[in-house]
Every structure is written in structure tokens, then in C-alpha cells.
Amino acid sequence: MTLRSGGRLIRSGARRVQVGPERAVRAAPLPIVTTMTWLVTGGAGYIGAHVVAAMTAGGEQVVALDDLSTGDPARVAGTPLVVASVADDLAVREAIATHGVTGVVHLAGKKSVAESMGEPLRYYQENVEGLRALLAAATGSGVRHFVFSSSAAVYGSPDVDLVTEATPCRPVNPYGESKLVGEWLLADVGRATGLAHVSLRYFNVAGAARPELADTTVANLVTQVFARLDAGLAPLVFGGDHPTPDGTCIRDFVHAADIADAHVAAARALSAGRISSGQLNIGRGVGVSVQDMCRLILDVVSADLGDVPQPEVVAARAGDPARVVSSAARAQELLGWRATRDVAEMVRSAWAGWRHQAAARQLLPG
Ligand SMILES: NC(=O)c1ccc[n+]([C@@H]2O[C@H](COP(=O)([O-])OP(=O)(O)OC[C@H]3O[C@@H](n4cnc5c(N)ncnc54)[C@H](O)[C@@H]3O)[C@@H](O)[C@H]2O)c1
Secondary structure, three states, rough: EEOOOOOOEEOOOOOEEOOOOOOOOOOOOOOOOOOOOOEEEEEOHHHHHHHHHHHOOOOOEEEEOOOOOOOOOOHHHOOOOOEEEOOHHHHHHHHHHOOOOOEEOOOOOOOOOOHHHOOOOHHHHHHHHHHHHHHHHHHOOOOOOOEEEHHHHHHOOOOOOOEEOOOOOOOHHHHHHHHHHHHHHHHHHHHOOOOOOOOOEEEEEEEEOOHHOOOOOOHHHHHHHHHHHOOOOOOOOOOOOOOOOOOOOOOOOOHHHHHHHHHHHHHHHOOOEEEEEEEEEEEEOOEEEEEHHHHHHHHHHHHHHOOOOOOOEEEOOOOOEEEEOOOOHHHHHHHHHOOOOOOHHHHHHHHHHHHHHHHHHOOOOO
């Protein structure tokens, strides 16, 4: 890979390789890539804003597109932001043409497992139809590279110690299904049009690179515990008799800033022609139990709030797998990426962000 002085990527010649369990390898002659501008959909969201920050810091040209349904434009101050839905064909085509976009990083979507159980149509509409519409606009406008936010939810309840990309995908809820269908759709479009693509299957994302970028939703363990403690309630631990050493679920937590770095690496690998299709796990490869994570969170929060209620173990949730931990070997091999931030940093930075957002809300009128 070569970077010229302005930080723009110039690269050609490397053979494209397959990165996932898919088998149809293309080895077409590669065009010379001189400049890249990336459209980051969902760029005003929690992870999207980390991706925008990391890509910009890495010298990539970035434009964000977001409908602001859960996003906050303040997260991407200083970056061009198109306020539109990915399903808005005209707006997407115009954004691509206006900014000379040649690659898309697609994070826009819905992400709550619980919500998806009650509103499957909405999840298919947003996550599958949204992707279909975006792909139509992107491929019709000459976009050649595509990075897709997938999820460990595609694996469902894998009965393995470490989940590799070859572990069978058996999602157990509409959210995971919508991500898996999205991967298939992307792979089909890649085969049909030559769009180079990679699906990044994030594991459990937590932490914030800066307080302003923090997660404000309560779709994951860390922010759910913060919300309970803030309300003076005991955090809930779902299930204490799973077949794990302490009886609570084991998950692979990964810092949002590490996730963002993985996108930079994936975008560069695609534009350099080092990868052309497939899926990659984006995790640390380290299992942490919910009980240990709660202990860590309570230590950090009680340093600010004083005594806080202890976690309460309640009935396990249906379909909650006992252990989901990634093998991150493939991403390291193909992207040269590995996570570097630990769970203590995730919890500390997430709490700083939670407090920052709460303070900002109090300053708002009304
Ligand atoms: N947070 C996690 O733990 C996690 C784990 C695995 C995968 N993911 C995936 O990562 C992506 C980003 O998640 P996040 O945690 O940043 O969520 P988020 O809700 O903070 O961000 C999603 C962003 O997309 C925007 N958006 C939603 N629908 C849109 C549409 N139709 N058009 C344009 N913009 C739209 C929202 O306004 C928001 O800014 C999602 O696709 C999610 O499924 C997240």
C-alpha cells in the first residue's frame, strides 16, 4: 500500500482474494485507484461517527449520510453530512455524484434484537430494503467498493468455543436474519456487478473514543447497566445457570474505536484490491462474563455515584446463547487489524460518554 503526501490512497496491482467462506474467487485485472471518497451511511450514529473520525484521521475523504432517526449531527461536526434516508434513491445518487463517491461504508440500520422480535417488518424494511435501495443507487452510480456493518447475530447460538467465519450462520431473531440476508444480497450484487465488498461481523461493541461519540441507546449490556444505575435500580443479569464458569453469559466485547480502525483497514484492503468479497469477524477473541463486566461497570460507576445497587439475576432470555466469542484471526491475517483496547477502557470511556450526554441533555431547553 502506498500513501502519497496528501494522505490519498494510490494502489493497484495486488490480486484480489476471497475473505469469507464464499468460494467464487474473482481475479480480474485491476484498475488503478487514484482517489477514494467514502460515503458513510449512518455516519451520525454511535459506530458510524467513530468510523467517520477514524477514516478522516487516516487521510480518507469522507461524506456522511444519515436520516438522523437515532443519529446526532454534532457527532460529525466538520464532516459533510447529507441528511437523507439510504432508501432515498435520488438523494443517494446526488450525494455520490456531488462528492465523487467511489466507496460506501454502510452502517445505517436498526440494531435492537428485542425490537426486531416485535417489529420484524420494520427490520426487514430498514435493514434489507434499505440495503437493496442503497446498492441499486451505488452500483448505478459507479461505486466500486462496499463495506457492510453485519453482526455476530448472524451466528445465532453457535455451539463452539471460538466462532470463525466458517461457523454455520443460524440467526435466532429477525435482527440477525436481516443482517444475514443483507450479506447474501451484497454477495449476489458483488457477483453480478463486480462490486468489491466485505461484511464486517461486529461482536459486542462498547466504549467511546471521545465522550461526544458515546452510545446513547440502551441496546447493549454496558448502557443498559448505566441506565438502571442512573435510575437507582439494580442492573439485571439474564440467567445465572448457563453452562459457564460463573453461570452468566460470556461475550466478546470490542471497543468502538477498534471497530472503526477495522473499517479503515477494510476500506484500504478493498481499494488496494487485497480483498474482493466475503465476511470477517470483528472482535477481540476474548470472552468476558456478564458478571465480570457488571463488576467492572459497578466499580467505575460507584466511584462517581457512591453506593449503587448490586446486580440482580433474573430468568435467562429465550435464545440467549451461553457463549459467543470470536476468532479474530482472519481479520488479522487479511486486514492486519486487531483490537488493542481492553474492557476496562471500554467501560471507563463509555461511562465518561454517558455522563457527558446526560449533562448535555440537561442543558437543552424544555
Ligand atoms: N452497536 C452494536 O453493538 C452493533 C453490533 C453489531 C452490528 N451493529 C450494526 O452497526 C450499525 C451501526 O450501529 P450503531 O450502534 O452505531 O447504531 P446507531 O443507531 O447509533 O446508528 C445508526 C445510524 O443510522 C442512521 N439511520 C438509521 N436508518 C437510516 C436510514 N434508513 N437512512 C439513513 N440513516 C439511517 C441513524 O440515524 C443512526 O445515526 C448498525 O447497522 C448495527 O446493526 C451494531
